[in-house]
Amino acid sequence: MKGFLFIHNYYHSISFVQTHQSMEFIKVTEQKEPFVALVELNRPKELNALNRQLMVELLEALQALDKNEQVRAIVLTGNEQAFAAGADIKQMADQSAIDMLMVDQFSTWDMIRKTKKPIVAAVSGFALGGGCELSMMCDTIIASETAKFGQPEIKIGTIPGAGGTQRLTKAVGKAKAMELILTGRFLSAQEALFYGLVCKVVPVEVYLQEALTLAKEIAQMSPIAVQLAKEAINRSFETQLDEGLAFERKNFYLTFASADQKEGMKAFVEKRKPHYTGK
Ligand code: DAK
Secondary structure (H helix, E strand, C coil): CHHHHHHHHHHHCCCHHHHHCCCCCEEEEEEEECCEEEEEECCHHHCCCECHHHHHHHHHHHHHHHHCCCCCEEEEECCCCEEECCECHHHHCCCCHHHHHHHCHHHHHHHHHHCCCCEEEEECCEEECHHHHHHHHCCEEEEECCCEEECHHHHHCCCCCCCHHHHHHHHHCHHHHHHHHHHCCEEEHHHHHHHCCCCEEECCCCHHHHHHHHHHHHHCCCHHHHHHHHHHHHHHHHHHHHHHHHHHHHHHHHHCCCHHHHHHHHHHHCCCCCCCCCC
């Protein structure tokens, strides 16, 4: 139902203030700096786990900001403890592969990369699974010294599904991506800087301001040139990316046909170690 509301709002261009009043898990502040909007993920008790409603709200906010002439750059952030600890495992745990494929709720994630305006991710604390993927969908990342990036899906019997196998590999190279995705290990902020996953690491006290300052600097440029430059940079790997993303998503859905995915996610919810049988 919420999805229909979202489409209705989008196509009828109801004013932004009206649409974001109803938002529960996203906070939007326009003109945080001149021509810069700040979007905050706001589900702190669950470490900003990305449930369906949060993602609908996020897309709604980004699409409204993309159309807003007073906004030329966007900063997306969480809080000091977590950018986002992934898609909501509790919502996914019992889904079948066919549920995942037919509802295809996750395909909407792909719309985030269609945002024309530049998005700077300000990441502190956990950026895991879908949270890491969300930060990589942004155009660049400013990290606090406490940021931890990772694709730990393997530990709960599944694989990245929103670009992790594609974007992380392009960012850090095959050898490191294999290590991270096959073990679920985390990457520290300094390592992320070393591999070029993030553009800057700064103390936790200033990571958000640093991202806002970068966005402000971008917002002072010609918005047309910025949009065209962003498109051109993304084009450098998009054709292969499309194919890779579709392949990854199908394989992600396929893991939901396994007993191991059920066991992995159940074990997370029950706060115990999973027992995998290869079934
Ligand atoms: N989902 C649901 N709840 C989560 C969560 C998550 N991903 N991460 C944390 N929480 C909840 C915890 O359950 C806990 O809630 P209560 O039990 O207190 O109610 C609360 O947040 C605090 O977490 P912890 O007590 O676990 O905190 P710790 O400091 O001990 O540990 C942690 C922090 C981040 C290491 C740990 O919470 C953790 O391992 N979280 C799960 C990380 C993870 O496995 N993430 C990957 C999830 S799978 C796709 C799009 C997206 C995706 C797939 C496809 N398509 C477009 C196709 C994404 C998939 C994923 O992200």
